[in-house]
Amino acid sequence: MDSADRFSEIARSFQASEIRELMKLLGRPGLITFAGGMPDEEHFPHPEIISIIESLTPAQRAAAYQYGPTPGYPPLLEALSSYLLEKGIRCGSDNLIVTTGAQQALHLVARILLDPQDVVIVEDPSFIGAMNAFLSFRALLVGVPILSDGPDLERLEKAVKLHSSRLKFVYVIPNFQNPSGITYSLEKRRLLLEMAEKHDFLILEDDPYCELFFEGEETVYRSLKSMDDHERVIYLGTFSKTLAPGFRIGYAVASKTIKEKMELAKQSVDACSPSFSQVVAAEYLKRGLCAHYVASMRRVYHDKCRTMLDVLERELPSTVSFTRPKGGFFIWLTLPTGADARTVFQECVEHGVAFVTGAGFCIEAKGEERIRLAFSNASLMDIKKGTALLCSVLRKYYPPR
Amino acid sequence: MDSADRFSEIARSFQASEIRELMKLLGRPGLITFAGGMPDEEHFPHPEIISIIESLTPAQRAAAYQYGPTPGYPPLLEALSSYLLEKGIRCGSDNLIVTTGAQQALHLVARILLDPQDVVIVEDPSFIGAMNAFLSFRALLVGVPILSDGPDLERLEKAVKLHSSRLKFVYVIPNFQNPSGITYSLEKRRLLLEMAEKHDFLILEDDPYCELFFEGEETVYRSLKSMDDHERVIYLGTFSKTLAPGFRIGYAVASKTIKEKMELAKQSVDACSPSFSQVVAAEYLKRGLCAHYVASMRRVYHDKCRTMLDVLERELPSTVSFTRPKGGFFIWLTLPTGADARTVFQECVEHGVAFVTGAGFCIEAKGEERIRLAFSNASLMDIKKGTALLCSVLRKYYPPR
DSSP: OOOGGGSOHHHHHOOOOHHHHHHHGGGOTTOEEOOSOOOOTTOOOHHHHHHHHHTOOHHHHHHHHSOOOTTOOHHHHHHHHHHHHHTTOOOOTTSEEEESHHHHHHHHHHHHHOOTTOEEEEEESOOHHHHHHHHTTTOEEEEEEEETTEEOHHHHHHHHHHTTTTEEEEEEOOSSOTTTOOOOOHHHHHHHHHHHHHHTOEEEEEOTTTTOBOSSOGGGGOOSGGGOSSSOEEEEEESTTTTOGGGOOEEEEOOHHHHHHHHHHHHHHTSSOOHHHHHHHHHHHHTTHHHHHHHHHHHHHHHHHHHHHHHHHHHSOTTOEEOOOSBSSEEEEEOOTTOOHHHHHHHHHHHTEEOEESGGGOSSSOGGGEEEEEOTTSOHHHHHHHHHHHHHHHHHHSOOO | OOOGGGSOHHHHHOOOOHHHHHHHGGGOTTOEEOOSOOOOTTOOOHHHHHHHHHTOOHHHHHHHHSOOOTTOOHHHHHHHHHHHHTTTOOOOTTSEEEESHHHHHHHHHHHHHOOTTOEEEEEESOOHHHHHHHHTTTOEEEEEEEETTEEOHHHHHHHHHHTTTTEEEEEEOOSSOTTTOOOOOHHHHHHHHHHHHHHTOEEEEEOTTTTOBOSSOGGGGOOSGGGOSSSOEEEEEESTTTTOGGGOOEEEEOOHHHHHHHHHHHHHHTSSOOHHHHHHHHHHHHTTHHHHHHHHHHHHHHHHHHHHHHHHHHHSOTTOEEOOOSBSSEEEEEOOTTOOHHHHHHHHHHHTEEOEESGGGOSSSOGGGEEEEEOTTSOHHHHHHHHHHHHHHHHHHSOOO
């Protein structure tokens, strides 16, 4: 029997994305890939995780294997509160909910806030997983360009005024943005918060990469949430970059009202996030292993980024520009006007290197002229080789004038 | 700032359930609880799990810690296909999707099929987590009474005809139903499938307890899906009863069209289910540990059920009737007409034993006259003591006439 005519209105709009389809082609052996925004899988803290699992107390074991409370395993909520306090974010269990990856937090926020035709303002370009979560509730996305130090605030204010009647929130990734690698200046963080207060909107702050800065002090990368005196900000964090994505542990910090509604929504979405992962994550934080791990991973990612930038600086034609991230996983390339990154993609894959073309990330920005490179999960050797390959293809298509 | 006026229309309807609120009171030390439908936490297969984790190959480790494909970890899909084939269910990766607990499968099915005002026919009483998932898409629930051998098929056919224009599916738990403990006869399974074909509706079959039968052959408890020649059935399974709920691994078997739509919905819901859990579950199936474990757990649950039934048979007043389950976790009590289980609940909690009152499970059935007892996670001693306590309170309120 054919079920297609039984689908809900929303489900009929779900389509396979071009990127996801492309990603399926990337299993080819020997292909160097800068495509997925995945952490380095050579360095997961396996010995620490094994040691935690082997030393679980009977009570921890029971909690790890059993159903848990919807808002999260209480010792994890406690450990997270302390961890967040060090980052200037004050929250107790009234404000904190554990989610099945930060992706679920995006889904829950969208679910409790968005009706069809509601407006979400996003950075242009922005993170596909977030935009898809908003679109899956039939929201309208309005893009605001990001400059080298954060969003174009004039354009943002215009968009806020224009859409004030249906605007639900502004979605931002202030640190080492996905896909652009751009980081907000402290000044822009303050101005954005002031604007939220002035025009009465919520900010959804997604901060998966905050630990992974390459230079300067942590305070430069402080969250909007840590400066938020009026509960304007819903803050999303994750263990995907500081422990392992395979555990699927994210979290949200929000006002009590919003946290409670997210919890009610989560009850029927998956009842609770993986208890096993939560018990491990709680111990990981409590034993101070997280701080140690991220310190070492900063160096790993910095080396990878530096290696990729070196090749780009040396071999990229002058017709192509690129961002110089201060942390995170991504470098964003801008090809000349009229370029088509998909052609470059196809030729690159034939030569043995893959990345993601820009179209999926962009609203008004010209995505077909953009390329996202993730340096996070390739070896230094592959980064050298793959980036050189990409540069040679780009030199062929867009020779320096 | 107050966020309440920003909530989506659907979110405004989310309310804390009475049961969930009651459950929060159950943390009291020393309280014997038959409330939560939770597996026995004295018997989780901890040594087997530890042994699997310690012997993961480097490739398995990388998969366990990394993001995984949205439809599931390929070796788990393979192992599940073999496992399901033994139960007469044929499926390949086109028909199978791993979910974050079966609760997520309920959510995804609801999301892709239900528009507001669409009708779902459910057993009356039925599983609260499923009904909440359907209600969270503003579906209308229509209840059909279950008799001792399955649904009242005459009433079911009437409901199907009456709601044919908006009926999306019929939701059933044919084995050891939650909350009633009732099991469908083979004949009723066949008739239900025929009815689905005749009246062109889908069946959502939830089968979390199928392994946990106490008597007879497995074939008596065969799934509707294993008899489904026309892709009428969406089948839901879980590792929560055969491994551990804390891993949050469920799955759905459906037509290719439905499975693909669920996968698209899942992308923005949580991207992928916990890889770590999936890698462990795949090994657990492949090593044949599941069959061994469920065989031993059948005895454990059978003993617990028998112990509870013994006390009920001996001490319950004749004014109260109860079901005698052939498997699973639950016994369902029917108090006399006009009874109020909440009063009994309060007195019982004061005396040190808790359960769940029936109202949340029921549509038209009189929930206030019903009690669900879960014998699954209490010790034999607590079952004896707690059930005797409950019986004494019931004898006081509803003495034999």
